Amino acid sequence: MAMPGRLYGLGVGPGDPELLTLKALRLLREVPVIAYPAPEQGESFARSIVADWIRADQREIAICFPMRPGPPPVAIYDAAAAGLAAELDQGRDVALLCQGDPLFYGSSINIFSRLAAGYQIKIVPGVSSLTACAAAAAFPLVSRAESLVVIPATLDEEHIAASLAGADVAVIIKLGRHVSKVRRVLDQVGLLQKAVYVAHATLLTECVTPLAGVVPDKVPYFSMALIRRSSAS
Numbered sequence: 001m002a003m004p005g006r007l008y009g010l011g012v013g014p015g016d017p018e019l020l021t022l023k024a025l026r027l028l029r030e031v032p033v034i035a036y037p038a039p040e041q042g043e044s045f046a047r048s049i050v051a052d053w054i055r056a057d058q059r060e061i062a063i064c065f066p067m068r069p070g071p072p073p074v075a076i077y078d079a080a081a082a083g084l085a086a087e088l089d090q091g092r093d094v095a096l097l098c099q100g101d102p103l104f105y106g107s108s109i110n111i112f113s114r115l116a117a118g119y120q121i122k123i124v125p126g127v128s129s130l131t132a133c134a135a136a137a138a139f140p141l142v143s144r145a146e147s148l149v150v151i152p153a154t155l156d157e158e159h160i161a162a163s164l165a166g167a168d169v170a171v172i173i174k175l176g177r178h179v180s181k182v183r184r185v186l187d188q189v190g191l192l193q194k195a196v197y198v199a200h201a202t203l204l205t206e207c208v209t210p211l212a213g214v215v216p217d218k219v220p221y222f223s224m225a226l227i228r229r230s231s232a233s
């Protein structure tokens with residue numbers, strides 16, 4: 001029997017292909033199998049970032065994750081992990097592409113956890129949206145003894161308000177269709193005027209503007225709010 005292949009979790013960065021690491025690029029070129037999350041319709045964002053380097057002789061596996069709210073799609077994770085395990089069992093190395101950084105809210109975390117006991121997994125970090133958005137807005141993320149909290153906008157208003165309470169700096173991710181709710185909470189706690197909105201960081205469609213002025217209907221999923229209680233000293 002062949003030695004099992006190795007699974008690489010490749011962070012491919014926030015969108016600009018130039019933000020791919022040299023290591024991710026080398027591994028991407030070396031592996032015979034490339035897997036990536038994909039929507040049920042349309043193209044995979046992670047794949048689009050590295051599309052120029054994928055060769056026709058590399059096998060591609062699109063893992064279709066439902067992009068709608070609801071409980072975690074356990075059956076889809078199980079099936080995807082089994083599909084990658086079948087490749088690894090044949091001795092083939094697999095690169096699982098992860099937009100941004102694999103371990104920062106990456107859906108691939110659910111694949112790694114299923115395969116960790118049986119296979120060698122190597123994670124290659126990527127530039128996360130957290131640092132990409134801060135850079136786009138020239139927003140000092142954290143300095144000296146400041147604390148940072150990352151809050152998914154999918155939480156309810158009470159949880160968002162509670163998470164904001166103790167932080168010097170907060171980042172609210174997965175803004176998209178939750179933007180009105182997030183603005184309401186920020187207004188209630190007196191932070192709305194301090195919130196910076198960043199969408200599509202590092203892409204040609206990048207947008208940086210005060211959150212208070214954005215049109216809710218136009219807020220894409222790939223956006224976040226950066227909030228700093230007081231200016232960095």
Ligand SMILES: C[S@@+](CC[C@H](N)C(=O)[O-])C[C@H]1O[C@@H](n2cnc3c(N)ncnc32)[C@H](O)[C@@H]1O
Pocket residue numbers: 014015098099100101102103104105106107127128129130132133172173174175176198199200201202203221222223224
């Ligand atoms: C499921 S998380 C994945 C994060 C990713 N693993 C990372 O390291 O950035 C998706 C959320 O990340 C944020 N995001 C990812 N890429 C972004 C970008 N280029 N610009 C703005 N926000 C982005 C958005 O808040 C989006 O809803």
